[in-house]
Amino acid sequence: MTQHAGAPRTLYDKIWDAHVVDRQDDGTCLLYIDRHLVHEVTSPQAFEGLRMTGRKVRAPERTIAVPDHNVPTTWDRETGIDNEESRIQVDALDRNAREFGVHYYPVNDIRQGIVHIVGPEQGWTLPGMTVVCGDSHTATHGAFGALAHGIGTSEVEHVLATQTLIQKKSKNMKVEITGRLAPGVTAKDVVLAIIAKTGTAGGTGHVIEYCGEVIRNLSMEGRMTICNMAIEGGARAGLIAPDEVTFTYVKGRPHAPKGAQWEAAVAWWKTLFSDEGAQFDKVVTLRGEDIAPTVTWGTSPEDALPITARIPAPEDFTGGKVDAARRSLDYMGLTAGTPLTDVTIDAVFIGSCTNGRIEDLRAAADVLRGRKLASGVRGMVVPGSGLVRAMAEEEGLDVIFKEAGFEWRLAGCSMCLGMNPDQLAPGERCAATSNRNFEGRQGYKGRTHLMSPAMAAAAGVAGHLVDIREFAAQPA
């Protein structure tokens, strides 16, 4: 492990240096991977590759498999999966996990859930680690100060076989959020506001470190929401330096270190921050006070605006974005100049690896207590893991959701990408807490508006997008 005494280093530099196995003259490195998370959609071809070449999983003890994308979230799923292709994929993961001897949470295990929620919850994700998964939202784990990013299936096979990745170092980018957030403004609004400012390619080729007072004051759940969407800003990974909030979250989790090892780990974790004077290639600063509750209007996450704004016109943009905006407005069925709060919705989806954790469900339930979905609006709450579901049920949140007219589901990715039957119908418009508003993402011709859990819940009650700051002031 290389130790540089002299020059100030960023958090990213430090984690990178601690994992370089071998470096070639042109800067290409072999990077050691501490944790490899695996789900059913991007792994079958990788395991098949191992089988064909007679290779083994080098470090099964560092490999964790869980099905999440395809699994039904209805209560009858114990009886099996109806869709044949989905079943084949989930069965393939089951067979691969058992044959290659990796850690595994099957569909009916209470700990099953979205891979990016399960990793932190079980204490697999720890500060200073390298974490990869064949999934772009692996960036989520950066909230712990772990270098975490998505990889393709060929790289999944590479990591399974060698526990390393061939990598070149990215550039350093700093995104600082100063000051404080106004009431009603959440981590989701912060990250949407960042992407609106930097664009979906703003972070390309960079690893972003999020810092500043606003970030420090966020819970681990909120930090995960921010890092989760680093990829929507184009970054390879997002990072937040670990602190007491992180250590408190990690302590006592099933796979977190214990006793003397805990002490040694914390001592190292405390060295994981960007040194005074460390160089960043790009710096973006936002004032927390300037961030309003934010929603998307188009089909790219950068199409985000404060809820008080109006739908923009294609002419408001330049370059290739003019045509893209025209196409988005057409797809979304929206007219330039309409106030965002006039946009009516048909569905609400609360869940995903962005906002499917207990705090998110609490925030939505707070809004829904004593209220009901507007007539004609359907709603679905999909907890991020079986344990999140159990905790929510213990707190009685499921009752609040059901009384408000929502469906209460089992854990999985669900309508975030609609690989299982949870999909939007063509033309259906959804207030969603997930991370992607791409064309067809939640279902063929489905229309997605991204927002925070409280905003999505409030939109469901009102039947149209609303400003949570005004909504919350009204009696239930």
Add this chain to the structure above:
Amino acid sequence: MDKFTTLTGIAAPMPLVNIDTDMIIPKQFLKTIKRSGLGVSLFDEMRYDRDGNEIPDFVLNKPAYRDAQILVAGDNFGCGSSREHAPWALLDFGIRCVISTSFADIFFNNCFKNGILPVVLPQEAVDALMRDAENGANARLTVDLETQTVTGADDTAYRFEIDPFRKHCLLNGLDDIGLTMERAPAIDSFETQMAQARPWI
């Protein structure tokens, strides 16, 4: 993996910016456990209507572009999901090279693992090649990896940059896993050191 040396072929223009991997291959095709057979579903929701009929306006449905081997695309091509099904679908259709001003990181990496060359060129060069591509079957581009050039219809050659290691692997069709396995001793000794320095991992 197939080698990539030179390629002369028809280039299809796709000027839209932010073409994401959900557009390249929608989720309903991710349920496969194989790498092959995705070409017919490439750009499915842009290419076919709900009844499965081809949409005649879509570029790859036009007679001039049905055999395209190159795409010239708008900024930030391949953003979104990490699905390697996107390059698999491109390759299965017959696309071996994508030219744009910028690519999303994971998609860019995935291309190299599948013998597809992603070429980054400045805006003016992409604009010029886009105009060439718009001439349809008459406009063939030549991509030469050894000399790192793309040559358009009027014989203007545009030079692109590429990482030397990736170039080497692509030119020779090398499998990274085999190369890395040869470095097992270095990985072993790293693991030994790590067990001392960070035993909790």
